[in-house]
Amino acid sequence: MTRYQLAKIVDWAGTFQSRKRMQKLIFLLQAKGCPLDVDYDLHHYGPYSHDVALLTDQMVGAKLLTETKEALPYGEQYSYALTEGARRQTQEYEAAPRGSGPAEEMARFQALARELYQHDLKELEIASTIVFFRKQGLDWDAAVEKTRQFKNLPEDASFLNRCKALATKIVA
Amino acid sequence: MSTKIIRDPLYNYIGINLNRDGWLLDVLNSPEIQRLRRIHQLGVSFLTYPGADHNRLAHSLGVLHLMTQAMEHLEAIYQDAEVRRAREPLLAAALVHDVGHGPFSHVFESCLGVDHEEWSMRIIGSHGTTLNRALRGCESSLPATVAALVDPKNRDHPAWQKFLLSSQLDIDRLDYLRRDSLFTGAGYGHFDWYRLLNTFEIHDDEASGRDIVWAEKSVLAIEEYIFSRYYMYQNVYLHKTTRGFERMLEAMWRRARRLRDEGRDVGLVPAIRDFWDAGNPEVRQYLAIEEFTVLQQIQNWTAHDDQPLSDLARRFLERKRFAMVESPIFANSLAPDYEGWQAALAELVGSRVEYSPSDMYCLRDELKGKYNQPYFPETQGDQQSVKNVIRVEFEGEARPIEVSKRRPRLKPLTEAPRDQYRYYLPKELQAWAKKLRAEWT
Structure with missing residues (x-):
């Protein structure tokens, strides 16, 4: 993954809240x-x-992303946004011949990224776990059941069905 | 009590209690483990450090020795069945964890297109190996249990056991840091390993299960260990000369593969020909590739009629290294133009007819930050597995705390190192390349 790609994903959210959300969203995009x-x-x-x-962390260190830490009842939450320098460099790169291809490639996933960003974090976590098991070769029912056991989830059909529906939007 | 004694430069004596652990001798004496005698622990680092000729078997015995002590330490504290049952699998895993390594350890994996952990699991699990039989001789399910312990992707095995074998402070590292330091003579890599080995505990957490933690009195030893890792990375593992020869070895094998794919005869020795010919190589075909096989192959290539192949083969055997140039500092740090820079370097190299094709004489070395970070702490927001970080039971705290949160001295070492790119090319072009770099910066 390149710095440019991560910059785009962060920028589509405006301020990207939660490292955990970032992990799952990038997994599903991939x-x-x-x-x-x-x-x-x-x-x-x-x-x-x-x-x-x-x-x-590298991009925070390189002053391409700003990091904000917020104390919440269940722990700390980190948020990220592009710095002005990163925004300018993104525009320069996209305007250059070598940047046009990567820019077009990423643009194809912008709508999906924005949609995923709006999802409940727990749903993203469960849906991405289902996708993970599915990509290991399990069929859908087995992937959902393995996720349920792995996460020790109650047999709440409606919640699991929502997560499965999200997962099926990502992989066949 | 009867004990098998093995002399070792790090620990003086490595003892195997024959009454209790005698079955380990069958594992140790299997041809698959004995093969590790003929694999350099540090790959081609001997081209930088002449003393770095130690092998994977000595290291594996060292890990077994430390794991034995770790289990005795745990058995003295905990009288529970899970700890007792874990002894045999953990001792076996300590001894066999590197059995899948090929010639020159990690460096040759890209040349053959293999992953040593996958081969370790196949060798352990294959009924055709003496090693598998030796493990089954102790307990029929032992091969499967050991393979699960060695498998980095396995999440079904108890986390505390996986931690001891593979984590950011595991028994493997406790041995190899000090062993590599001793044999390279680098002078780094020293830390209070004895304290680390005798002050950890199993922590029971209702939410996340059992985990390995250290007592507060060990924080200085933990700091020392993390700093040792840092110094060893900087001075030994990422040494520019070693990395240059690694890239040269890869380029040479890439060239041979390409020529072969084009239908040229590259004079392969039988073991390598069989491995490459097999679509899905068998365990015996993999194990037949030894360092002496590879060196013989390289020796043969010195007389090959393909000039770049024979030239790189000679350079490797005669230790005629390429010179290193760092990448420029790009104005656009978000999307650095590494491709453009490499193309410019390749043009420089290609201007000399004797260095054709230029991709054989302009070699890129990618130092990913993740391989250059001595310790990666948990960032709370990541909610990554807490099993992999070093945690300490500080007085007055209800739960163990990740060590760097309380030790500010560690902060610089936990920051994400940047990715680095180095370029290797014939020495007489180094000054030109440096000039070019100045123009690009």
Whole structure:
């Protein structure tokens, strides 16, 4: 995943709230075909990429993203936004011949990214876990059941169905 | 009590209690584990550090030695069945965790297109190997349990056991940092390993299960360990000379593969020919590729009629290294033009007819930040698995705390290092490349 790609994903949200949301949203975009080339492992809270976490921190260190930390009742939440310098560099890159291809490629996923960003975080977590198991070769029912067991979820059919519906929008 | 004693430069004696752990000798004596004697622990680092000739078997025995001590430490504290049951799988995993390594350890994986962890699991799980039989001789389910422990993607096995074998402060690292330091003579990599090995506990957490944590009295030893990792990365693992020879080795094999795909005879030695010919190579075909096989192959290529292939083969064997040039500092740090820069370098190299094709003489080395970070703490918002970070039970705290949250000295080492790109090219072009770099910066 390039800095440019992460910058676009952050910028589409305006201010991107929650690193966990970023992890799941990028996982689902990639599963849909966005060429991000990110490695994911399954962690307790669903698919997790060290690459994404590190790239975010690198871009904060390079003053391309601003990071804001907010104390919430259940812990800290981090938010990210593009710096002015990053916005200018994005525009310069997109205007240059070498940037036009990547810009068009990313633009194809803008609507999906914005839609995913609006989803409930828990749904993103569960849907991405279902997709993770589905991509391991399980059929839909098995992927949903394995997710339910993995996350120790109650058999709330409506919630799981919502998550499955989101997952099926991403992968066949 | 009867004990098998093995001399070791790090620990002096490595002892295997034959009454309790005698079955380990069958594992140790299997040809698959003995093969590790012939694999350099540090790949081609011996071209930088002449003493770095230590092998994977010595390291595996070191991990077994430390794991034995770790389990004795746990058994003295906990009298529960899970700890007792974990002993055999963990000792076996300690000894066999690197069995899937190929020639020159990690560096050759890209040359053959293999992943050593996948091969480790296949070798452990294959009924045709002596190693598998030795494990089954102890307990029929042991191969599957050990494979699950070695498998980085497996999440079904108890996390505290996986932590001991593979985490940011695991038994593997406790051995190799000090062993690599000793054999390179680099002078770094020292820390209070004995304290780390004798002050950890299993923490029971209602929400996340059992986990490994350290006592507060160990925080200085943990700091020292993380700093040791940092220094070893800077001085040994990412040494520019070593990295240059790694890229040269890859370029040479890439060239051979390409020529072969084009139908040219590249004079492959039988083991490598069999491996490449097999669409889905068998375990025995993989194990047949040894360092001496690879060196013989490279020796053969020195007389090959393809000039770049023979030239790189000679350079590797004669230690005629390429010179290194860093990438420029790009004005646009969001989308640095590495492709443009590399094309400019390739044009420079291509201007010399003897360095054709230029992609064999202009080699890029990508130092990903994630491989250059001595310790990656949990960022709370990530909600990543807490199993992989180093946690300490500080006095007065209800739950263990991730260590860097309380040790500000660690902060600089936990910051995300930037990705770096180095370029290797013939030495006489280095000054020109530096001039070019100045124009690009």
